[in-house]
Amino acid sequence: MKTTGGSEEAKRRAGERAAELVKDGTVVGLGTGSTAAHAIRALGQRVEAGLDIRGVPTSYQSADLAREVGIPLTTLDDALPDLAIDGADQIVGFDLIKGGGAAHAREKLVDSAAERFVVVADPSKEVEEFDGPVPLEVLPSARRPVAEALEGLGGTPELRAAERKDGPVVTDNGNLVFDCEFGRIAEPADLADDLASIPGALEHGLFVGLADTILVGTHDRVEERRR
Numbered sequence: 001m002k003t004t005g006g007s008e009e010a011k012r013r014a015g016e017r018a019a020e021l022v023k024d025g026t027v028v029g030l031g032t033g034s035t036a037a038h039a040i041r042a043l044g045q046r047v048e049a050g051l052d053i054r055g056v057p058t059s060y061q062s063a064d065l066a067r068e069v070g071i072p073l074t075t076l077d078d079a080l081p082d083l084a085i086d087g088a089d090q091i092v093g094f095d096l097i098k099g100g101g102a103a104h105a106r107e108k109l110v111d112s113a114a115e116r117f118v119v120v121a122d123p124s125k126e127v128e129e130f131d132g133p134v135p136l137e138v139l140p141s142a143r144r145p146v147a148e149a150l151e152g153l154g155g156t157p158e159l160r161a162a163e164r165k166d167g168p169v170v171t172d173n174g175n176l177v178f179d180c181e182f183g184r185i186a187e188p189a190d191l192a193d194d195l196a197s198i199p200g201a202l203e204h205g206l207f208v209g210l211a212d213t214i215l216v217g218t219h220d221r222v223e224e225r226r227r
Contacts, residue, residue: 007219008034010122014217015039017224018085018120021213024052027079029110030066031086032059032103035120035217039085044069056081058110059103060172076113084114089205091119091126091214094227095188099135099205102160102171108203111210118213126216130188133179134195135160135205140176142200147178149198153191155180175202 015038022028022043030040040055040062047053047070054074057063066073086107088096096119098104111117136157138146143159150157160169160177169177185191188206195204214225 007122009219010217011035011120012038012217013222014120014122014215015085016042017215017217017222018118019043019046021118022046022051022053022083026053026082027074028053028055029081029084029086029114029117030055030057030062030071031084031107031111031120032062032101033087035087035122036062036085037065039120040065040071041069044071047071054079056084056110058086058107059101061101061103076110081110081114083116083118084111085118085120086111088119088121088125088207090130090132091121092128092130092188094211094214094225095130095209096207096211097130097132097134097205098207099137099177102135102137102169102177104135104205104207105137105171105173105175105203108207108210111207116212117210118215119211120215120217122217130185131183133158133181134185134191136178136180136195136198137171137173137175137202137204138178139200139202140174143176146198146200149201150178150180153182153194155182173202
């Protein structure tokens with residue numbers, strides 16, 4: 001369930017602005033997705049020019065790109081991020097839905113551990129009220145009971161299918177992903193609490209109260225909001 005919309009130019013502007021916030025000696029959380037990838041590439045250019053940083057990747061994808069552009073990597077065991085840069089599928093205020101790339105469990109771990117969490121996006125990601133599906137990473141053995149629990153909350157879960165292989169999407173952690181439709185979500189914090197209480201659901205894609213800065217790229221500028 002990769003999200004679409006927004007121009008590459010708008011995404012690039014947001015990603016490059018976020019990269020400008022990184023100072024020498026910083027540990028940076030490296031998000032997953034097309035907009036975060038622009039930030040990683042911009043950071044790679046700064047590393048080549050002499051910037052001293054270490055990156056904590058949120059997926060195999062972000063780790064591979066970071067290595068490609070020369071960013072040294074570390075782990076949460078060795079260093080907590082000073083700043084994390086990550087994208088979003090939908091944004092309402094400073095709350096997010098994430099998980100279009102099935103990396104939201106590691107993203108939430110890294111983003112929440114960071115001293116400052118910067119969200120990069122294009123205008124298509126900003127909405128008045130959440131209405132997209134909420135991804136949940138689920139233990140394979142818990143597929144049926146989690147689906148029944150989601151239905152009990154009024155949701156319609158759908159197992160995410162892989163696009164270029166037979167069968168379901170398998171996360172970097174070896175788990176499955178449900179995309180669960182709830183219609184319009186008026187109280188995301190309440191739903192987040194309900195989803196977090198489901199046994200077998202490893203992590204959900206509602207990021208409530210985590211973002212500190214929102215950078216939205218447009219065709220000619222970057223709009224910035226700080227909490």
